[in-house]
């Protein structure tokens with residue numbers, strides 16, 4: 001239960017669904033490094049992202065240590081720390097709370113739980129802690145938080161803490177996806193497809209605008225050639241050799257132009273939905289020899305952090321119900337079907353193989369089942 005009852009307050013209802021509004025505000029709180037009060041059932045906890053522990057709110061949290069602060073880590077991170085017997089996230093009391101320890105346990109590669117004299121396997125978490133981890137992901141932060149039991153939630157709210165219900169966070173993405181709307185559109189002539197229109201959508205997860213590029217004049221009564229493309233600043237914009245994204249993006253637009261039209265959804269899901277900061281952290285770990293998925297798991301991230309409900313809404317708003325999908329990723333096909341789109345056919349879509357991206361392509365094939373024939377791409381067996 002929320003400490004106050006915003007849904008009954010006329011001032012709050014002015015801003016639409018009060019639960020969604022609170023999550024949007026909570027995302028901003030976490031990104032700014034401030035703690036949020038999470039409520040659910042009989043418990044309330046005050047939690048903040050470990051990333052922000054060296055900021056001003058961290059000082060306050062550290063003072064709270066004496067009242068039993070604990071660290072909440074995700075399953076992939078725990079696995080990395082050598083705590084492999086859990087299926088979900090767990091919480092660890094922090095007997096000697098200090099910034100270095102928190103940083104070590106939440107993101108350093110060479111850390112192990114035993115280094116910190118924390119040999120136990122932690123305690124299972126309840127929805128309030130899971131909600132805090134999910135909020136960190138929505139805010140594109142490392143998914144780990146420090147938390148403390150809130151004995152007097154009303155006082156914290158009075159002192160300015162934002163309170164949000166755990167269920168509001170769990171429901172946020174799907175509701176936000178349903179509430180998307182088109183806010184602007186304009187023709188933009190592209191080198192590969194002069195007759196293109198950019199359509200901008202607002203209201204999806206994380207309040208980030210999403211874009212669809214309608215190439216040519218697709219016949220909406222038939223399956224439409226479609227690609228759901230996750231943003232890749234390094235590859236799409238700068239031609240990074242580490243991945244195949246830029247080629248897939250431009251190649252997709254070209255293919256649509258050549259076949260009478262299509263739709264490219266350009267989703268703000270940098271770093272497989274983990275954000276540019278986490279992606280660069282993961283890239284740095286890859287410089288030290290980890291593959292793309294190992295690096296993400298060191299940071300506590302799942303194999304893939306993306307959610308595709310918003311792609312379904314965008315297609316529906318454009319009048320598209322059936323697609324021929326350009327992808328090698330079986331997850332995208334399943335996710336689009338789950339979002340109510342009829343994927344009539346899926347078509348392969350390759351970029352240029354490079355010395356630098358072969359390991360990435362192999363990892364996608366071997367760890368996530370992407371349908372990539374690497375030997376064929378390279379014309380010979382690819383070197384490990």
Ligand SMILES: Nc1nc2c(ncn2[C@@H]2O[C@H](COP(=O)(O)OP(=O)(O)OP(=O)(O)O)[C@@H](O)[C@H]2O)c(=O)[nH]1
Nearest residue numbers: 229230231232243269270271272282292327328329
């Ligand atoms: N976390 C992380 N993200 C990466 C890395 N390399 C690329 N990405 C991101 O991975 C995503 C790739 O998106 P897509 O090309 O649309 O999707 P895909 O899963 O490769 O599937 P396809 O449709 O077959 O291309 C983008 O968001 C990139 O920013 C990496 O090493 N680590």
Ligand SMILES: [Zn+2]
Nearest residue numbers: 232235243245
């Ligand atoms: Zn890329």
